[in-house]
Amino acid sequence: MSHPREWIEVRKEGVYCRAGDFYIDPMHPVEVAVVTHGHADHARSGHGHVFATPKTLAIMRSRYGDDHFNGAEHPMPYGQALEINGVKVSLHPAGHILGSAQAKLDYDGASIVFSGDYKRRFDPTCEPFEPVPCDVFVTEATFALPVFRHPPLEDEIARLLVSLEQFPDRCHLIGVYALGKCQRLMVALRQAGYAETIYLHGAMVRLCELYEQLGVALGPWDVVTPENAKTLAGRVVLCPPSALKDRWSRKLPEVLTAAASGWMRIRARAKQKGVELPLVISDHADWDELLETLKDVGAPEVWVTHGRDDALVYAAHEMGLKAQALHLLGYEDDSE
Amino acid sequence: MKAFSRLLERLYYEHSTLGKERLLLDYFRETPDPDRGYAVAIIGDSLSLPNFKRGMVLELIRARTDPNLWAMSHDYVGELSETVAHLWPGVPSEEDLPSLSDVVDALRHTPKAQLPDYVAGLLDRMTSPERWALLKIGTGSLRIGVSARLLKQVLARYGNQPVETVETLWHGVDPPYEPLFAWLEGRAEAPVVIEKLTFTPVMLAHALEEKDYGLITPDRYAAEWKYDGIRVQVVHSGIGRALFTRTGDDISGSFPDVLEHLNFHAVLDGELLVQRGDEVGSFNDLQQRLGRKSPSAKHMADYPAGIIAYDVLMLEGEDVRPQTYTERRTLLANALDHYQPAGIRLSPELPYTAFSELEDLRGSVDNASVIEGLMLKRRDSAYVAGRPTGPWYKWKINPKLVDAVLMYAQRGSGKRSSFYSDFTFGLWSGNQLLPIGKAYFGFTDAELKELDKWVRHNTLQAFGPVREVRKELVFEVAFDAVQRSSRHKSGYALRFPRINRIRWDKPAQEADQLPVLETLLPPGL
Numbered sequence: 038m039s040h041p042r043e044w045i046e047v048r049k050e051g052v053y054c055r056a057g058d059f060y061i062d063p064m065h066p067v068e069v070a071v072v073t074h075g076h077a078d079h080a081r082s083g084h085g086h087v088f089a090t091p092k093t094l095a096i097m098r099s100r101y102g103d104d105h106f107n108g109a110e111h112p113m114p115y116g117q118a119l120e121i122n123g124v125k126v127s128l129h130p131a132g133h134i135l136g137s138a139q140a141k142l143d144y145d146g147a148s149i150v151f152s153g154d155y156k157r158r159f160d161p162t163c164e165p166f167e168p169v170p171c172d173v174f175v176t177e178a179t180f181a182l183p184v185f186r187h188p189p190l191e192d193e194i195a196r197l198l199v200s201l202e203q204f205p206d207r208c209h210l211i212g213v214y215a216l217g218k219c220q221r222l223m224v225a226l227r228q229a230g231y232a233e234t235i236y237l238h239g240a241m242v243r244l245c246e247l248y249e250q251l252g253v254a255l256g257p258w259d260v261v262t263p264e265n266a267k268t269l270a271g272r273v274v275l276c277p278p279s280a281l282k283d284r285w286s287r288k289l290p291e292v293l294t295a296a297a298s299g300w301m302r303i304r305a306r307a308k309q310k311g312v313e314l315p316l317v318i319s320d321h322a323d324w325d326e327l328l329e330t331l332k333d334v335g336a337p338e339v340w341v342t343h344g345r346d347d348a349l350v351y352a353a354h355e356m357g358l359k360a361q362a363l364h365l366l367g368y369e370d371d372s373e
Numbered sequence: 374m375k376a377f378s379r380l381l382e383r384l385y386y387e388h389s390t391l392g393k394e395r396l397l398l399d400y401f402r403e404t405p406d407p408d409r410g411y412a413v414a415i416i417g418d419s420l421s422l423p424n425f426k427r428g429m430v431l432e433l434i435r436a437r438t439d440p441n442l443w444a445m446s447h448d449y450v451g452e453l454s455e456t457v458a459h460l461w462p463g464v465p466s467e468e469d470l471p472s473l474s475d476v477v478d479a480l481r482h483t484p485k486a487q488l489p490d491y492v493a494g495l496l497d498r499m500t501s502p503e504r505w506a507l508l509k510i511g512t513g514s515l516r517i518g519v520s521a522r523l524l525k526q527v528l529a530r531y532g533n534q535p536v537e538t539v540e541t542l543w544h545g546v547d548p549p550y551e552p553l554f555a556w557l558e559g560r561a562e563a564p565v566v567i568e569k570l571t572f573t574p575v576m577l578a579h580a581l582e583e584k585d586y587g588l589i590t591p592d593r594y595a596a597e598w599k600y601d602g603i604r605v606q607v608v609h610s611g612i613g614r615a616l617f618t619r620t621g622d623d624i625s626g627s628f629p630d631v632l633e634h635l636n637f638h639a640v641l642d643g644e645l646l647v648q649r650g651d652e653v654g655s656f657n658d659l660q661q662r663l664g665r666k667s668p669s670a671k672h673m674a675d676y677p678a679g680i681i682a683y684d685v686l687m688l689e690g691e692d693v694r695p696q697t698y699t700e701r702r703t704l705l706a707n708a709l710d711h712y713q714p715a716g717i718r719l720s721p722e723l724p725y726t727a728f729s730e731l732e733d734l735r736g737s738v739d740n741a742s743v744i745e746g747l748m749l750k751r752r753d754s755a756y757v758a759g760r761p762t763g764p765w766y767k768w769k770i771n772p773k774l775v776d777a778v779l780m781y782a783q784r785g786s787g788k789r790s791s792f793y794s795d796f797t798f799g800l801w802s803g804n805q806l807l808p809i810g811k812a813y814f815g816f817t818d819a820e821l822k823e824l825d826k827w828v829r830h831n832t833l834q835a836f837g838p839v840r841e842v843r844k845e846l847v848f849e850v851a852f853d854a855v856q857r858s859s860r861h862k863s864g865y866a867l868r869f870p871r872i873n874r875i876r877w878d879k880p881a882q883e884a885d886q887l888p889v890l891e892t893l894l895p896p897g898l
Contacts, residue, residue, distance in 0.1 A: 182442075182445060182446050182449055183438070183442050183446055183459075183460055184446045184449065184450055184456060184459035184460055185459075186459070188501075302459065303450060303455075303790070303791050304385065304452075304455055305451065305452075305789070305790040305791060306791060307386065308385070308386065309818060311388060312386065313386045313387060313388070314386070315386065345445075345449065347445060347835070348442060348445045348446075351441055351442070351445075352442070355439070364830055
């Protein structure tokens with residue numbers, strides 16, 4: 038048996054499996070890539086062979102076109118293992134966004150799980166996280182401080198609905214990630230009984246259509262146009278965070294700026310972005326979920342990637358686990 | 374209490390003054406006495422809760438959290454109240470909280486020994502925003518962007534009364550201000566007050582830009598030095614004396630010697646500096662005085678404080694602000710000549726016949742420990758509160774620049790909390806880097822994020838909240854002056870250092886050598 042540290046290394050392209058000659062979520066084009074989920078900092082175009090869940094591949098095609106790869110796509114349904122150059126690889130639900138997966142690698146009697154980005158909360162738009170037993174568990178640490186405890190989704194949606202009632206004259210413009218957060222927020226609003234048309238920035242349209250094709254019902258929605266923009270007082274409009282302060286948003290009436298992100302918990306961060314209604318809604322595990330996951334997975338050794346690694350490494354040591362930080366340059370650990 | 378917490382939350386995130394005004398007006402309308410009065414006192418920072426100390430809050434949270442996780446969290450969030458609010462264990466209860474006045478009453482009157490239990494009992498039942506509100510009530514400094522001035526304006530608007538009347542009454546009423554609200558709502562006569570010493574809002578200058586150079590002619594603008602001290606307002610009237618900072622903080626207690634100097638009834642605008650006879654001390658000298666709340670006689674003798682006066686607002690009971698600069702200056706010069714106050718001198722006018730002479734004057738300034746540039750004041754201008762465009766310009770000397778290497782980083786507080794934004798940098802001395810200073814601004818928000826990320830990925834080791842980083846990133850550092858300093862290992866201290874540019878492109882080996890500072894020292898030192 039050989040310990041994963043002997044056949045896994047961090048290169049400038051990303052995490053590299055030397056035994057199988059492939060990368061996991063590489064940041065530059067490589068010959069063989071295993072991709073955990075469709076967010077742009079994990080799924081890039083131009084690889085030779087891409088191994089990912091069918092839904093992640095669909096997302097990549099939608100974002101980068103049908104020719105996002107040079108060799109071939111290798112769809113991997115959850116739980117079905119295959120071999121890449123002698124290393125057994127399988128994908129398991131991560132609960133982060135539609136199609137998101139953890140990658141489990143088995144080689145020479147040892148196993149390692151790369152959890153990618155994940156959360157444990159209920160999310161109607163994707164399959165729930167599944168703890169996978171392994172020797173080494175690689176976890177993210179985006180919100181790895183005990184100050185990050187995300188409130189229940191329903192409470193945040195309720196605050197949004199109260200604000201819509203209180204300020205019927207103001208257009209509620211919410212900055213959200215176009216992939217995952219946008220659709221989760223739409224479905225959560227529907228579940229809370231909000232039946233009005235939801236208006237979308239053009240950048241959200243393709244991915245919303247894709248989610249609907251893949252079976253996630255989003256309710257009535259429409260695109261913001263120069264013609265309807267003026268009529269959106271008291272309505273919900275979703276846009277990418279970067280468009281909140283854009284020229285684009287100036288045509289909307291009496292904008293009330295909101296944002297849905299785990300960072301909204303920290304006052305200064307919300308304020309820095311000029312957010313008036315911070316909604317603490319995250320697609321990453323909070324502190325309690327991270328610790329719970331280390332327990333559930335039960336791996337004796339933990340590697341901690343992007344985020345606030347020092348606190349999670351410390352907490353893992355306190356739990357009696359072996360733990361170390363793994364510095365992965367390039368992942369956008371500050372965005373959500 | 375819940376209503377007040379919601380108000381604070383909304384005020385915190387509301388950035389327009391009009392919006393804040395609307396939120397406050399609604400709250401005054403919907404909230405009964407005495408809750409609203411206590412809210413005014415809390416927001417206006419006029420409620421004193423001597424037993425509620427930071428230390429008590431720290432003790433409470435330390436008893437409930439892992440010390441290392443607490444330290445990392447506090448370091449990240451950058452603010453005590455918010456960190457405790459997020460970190461406090463427990464699930465908020467469904468039942469209602471006591472009213473704001475009940476809470477204030479308990480915080481004031483609970484015996485000191487029982488106060489921690491009372492506060493913990495409340496925190497246990499609260500949500501994170503409610504905890505934040507309670508801790509902010511206790512420890513003060515809300516930072517919700519509502520100044521005392523704005524609060525008075527809103528109260529005036531609430532009662533449809535002139536703000537001047539509210540300001541006059543303000544100093545004679547106490548929380549929870551029931552007579553004030555009764556008057557504002559037309560239910561009673563205005564409360565009777567006794568006159569107090571008050572601060573008059575000061576006039577500020579714009580930076581002179583190249584496009585403004587043409588405006589500056591000797592017949593229209595007078596020139597004075599811009600001093601590198603502390604802008605103060607010194608007040609002497611029939612009821613006493615006071616010394617205020619330019620933001621209205623009363624610092625009389627720290628400078629009893631300065632108060633003594635003003636031997637006639639007036640409100641003067643000037644610069645506070647250490648003055649030994651004719652010699653003016655450096656900013657370092659002044660700093661020796663700034664920290665002391667009640668300085669000893671010896672300390673005052675070692676660092677005697679005085680004022681260089683440049684304007685007069687009130688003279689012997691008369692408001693002279695509407696008069697022109699030229700007229701006010703004559704009044705000021707005559708008064709100083711007549712009363713001969715020790716330790717107060719007139720800021721001299723710098724004669725010139727052409728703009729080019731001012732450029733030469735500015736270029737000649739080198740001992741920047743006392744002078745940091747020129748002030749240009751329009752001769753026909755009245756003294757107006759705020760920063761009007763045109764009457765006053767400041768023209769600071771060009772900063773000096775060095776390329777230094779980032780050595781240590783620490784997370785900031787306030788607006789920049791949770792990011793690595795306090796940077797210590799150094800210059801080469803042979804193969805070794807020696808720190809020369811610290812800066813926490815000069816970069817954009819986008820650059821801040823890049824820097825934060827760079828620090829987290831290039832940390833060599835951590836000493837508590839301080840991270841030592843790889844010696845690979847070069848900053849172009851701007852500063853106003855350099856002085857010798859025995860307190861720094863490098864032997865130099867920079868005045869007002871800030872990051873001018875981040876030199877992502879420059880190899881650290883090509884940063885400046887320490888001896889370069891020697892050439893930038895003021896002459897004769």
